[in-house]
Amino acid sequence: MGVRLFVELAEIIQRVRSYRGVVRKAPIESIARILMPEHHGNLLAATGEDSAAIRHGKEVLLLAADGIIQDLVDKDPRWAGYCSVLVNANDIAAMGGIPLAAVNVLSCGDADVRSRLVNGMRDACDKFGVPMVGGHLHPDTSYAAVDVAMLGRTTPSRLVLSSGAKVGDSVVFAMDLDGRFTPGIPYSWDTTSRKSPEDVQSRLGVMHKFAPMMTAGKDISNPGCLGTLGMLLEASSKGAHVEVDQIPMPAREDPLQWLLAYQGCGFVVTCPAKSAGRLCSGFESAGLTAAVCGRAKPGSRLELDNGDETGVLFDFRIDRLGCRIPQKI
Known part of the structure; x- marks a missing residue:
């Protein structure tokens, strides 16, 4: 079931851009510029990760x-x-x-x-x-x-950075749809409290298991799935084109609430296009629902399609989500 059936793209863009989980990321960069070291021995990655x-x-x-x-x-x-x-x-x-x-x-x-x-x-x-x-x-x-x-x-060989996306990579969303919104906490998608420790840890371990197939990745957190993708792209200095109606979504849930949800277990990753099918199958084997929803591209814009509508969610020449790397480490 696609988001296009319920919500106009302009409303999606407005709600994501104004969402508190997105807006509150902007000050991170000013803090990182002061505290993050330029060079420090064995430090491989820090800001934006x-x-x-x-x-x-x-x-x-x-x-x-x-x-x-x-x-x-x-x-x-x-x-x-x-x-x-x-x-x-x-x-x-x-x-x-x-x-x-x-x-x-x-x-x-x-x-x-x-x-x-x-x-x-x-x-x-x-x-x-x-x-x-x-x-x-x-x-x-x-x-x-x-x-x-x-x-x-x-x-x-299994380290997955936010900053590794490459032009032409597939954008894959992988989410645990077997959950519910926490009563009284409208954007908390709970997929863990009612599962066994074995099931929870198996799902979480999928990133380690299939890490060598990925070029970049993030867990879907406070900014929601599209905001989290924006953070990954900002860290990678890339743009992307994404089809919103391809993002996995549970039946009967409000699509805007879903797009803004903090996922109990959900990831957005990039990988070479030739590997996308096998990676999606790997996520599915662990109980997550995965789909290729777009491509990374040159430039600074995260562009969205929703049916016959097209729009720009973020332009990182202007927008800040706290993942631009202020120093080369």
């Missing part, structure tokens, strides 16, 4: 960190704690990695809220098979916040 990649002997260490948005912490502390682990596990997976361990910074003066945050983290650690090995507690703050950092590993 889902995790920092650090050479360590014959392996690559991956280091990710995420803080959970205040709205979610206030509305559902347990789910916020759960998501603090989930988002990091997805970041490590998106780089072709396997998560090893996590640490947290928990700020909360309310014992009941703190307990719900901790129980959510505990449930997610069990679900994703990632031990929480340490952290820091502020037990007397006037606010509640949870932040998690995660360490993972991969090998040079």
Whole structure:
């Protein structure tokens, strides 16, 4: 079922461009320019990537960190704690990695809220098979916040960067359609809480398994699927042409809500066109629904087709999503 059946392309473009998960990415670049090193020994990649990649002997260490948005912490502390682990596990997976361990910074003066945050983290650690090995507690703050950092590993041949897309590559969306929107959290597409740890970890491991076939990849996060593709293209200094009605979508869900959703397990990747069919089959073998939805092209524009409509979602000569690399590393 295509998005074209429900929504005009102009509305899709307006909603994505104005969506909070997209707009709040813009300040990242100004921070990165100050903090990111120009050169640092074994650092392979940093700005614009889902995790920092650090050479360590014959392996690559991956280091990710995420803080959970205040709205979610206030509305559902347990789910916020759960998501603090989930988002990091997805970041490590998106780089072709396997998560090893996590640490947290928990700020909360309310014992009941703190307990719900901790129980959510505990449930997610069990679900994703990632031990929480340490952290820091502020037990007397006037606010509640949870932040998690995660360490993972991969090998040079399985390292997937956001910045590797090449002209002519196929754009592939791979999503777990077996889920539901979290009650009260309209853009949280939950595909993990009701699955077994084995199923969750198998789906997440698909990026590591098929990483050598990919040129670039990201997990579909706060900006939604099209916003996340925009981040990948910005990091790669490429444009793309995408057919919106080819993006996998579950039946009976609102298409705009879906395009803006944070995926419990979803990825957008690029690969050589000749490999796209085999890569989609690989995703499908792990329980994800995958489709070729477009091509990477020269230039700076992410162009969308929706039936007989055509429009420009982003032009990276003007637009910023926080993934432009300010230094060559």
